[in-house]
Amino acid sequence: ETGVTQTPRHLVMGMTNKKSLKCEQHLGHNAMYWYKQSAKKPLELMFVYSLEERVENNSVPSRFSPECPNSSHLFLHLHTLQPEDSALYLCASSPLGRSSYNEQFFGPGTRLTVL
């Protein structure tokens, strides 16, 4: 296991449910990311946080709502999802600074199924 954890690992929800995904990093990094991984498609960047401020939102539907209360924790709040939102959601973190090489460390992901 790397220093990035995600809970839950699996989630099944109905389209009217509200749920949250949690990510925690123990690496002392200051940047955190949400990616969506669907079958046969490249990883899609969803959100980027730098020093707890959102710096990028890649045209993600409003039914996905991120939250970064501190540099170690990242949440993805889900509501009124669609079946096509079923995917593996990956959290990643990285250090900031020119020596960081932009190397990102990934969590194990949450496998989301929307019924």
Place this chain on the structure above:
Amino acid sequence: AQTVTQSQPEMSVQEAETVTLSCTYDTSESDYYLFWYKQPPSRQMILVIRQEAYKQQNATENRFSVNFQKAAKSFSLKISDSQLGDAAMYFCAYGVSGGGADGLTFGKGTHLIIQP
């Protein structure tokens, strides 16, 4: 916008043999990073190897090495002496330089099968 293309959805190699995974990318930047990540079944994505675009020397990490051709925008991964534990999805990724918080751009991945 940057794009990353992996043209081999699946590759198969005999154990102990050598295999090369292909990756091409498109960018207008001169300074950037390239990565190969490995994602074993039901396990976390981990970094295999990294290349800085300003370095001409190809990166190596034990059995893993890259062939970085900057002018051709090509970044292939060579795995020598393949082992059963190398079986996984391999993703090529592009990252900007500068030290800020920037997402990586990934290819679709190559599924590597190791035949015993």
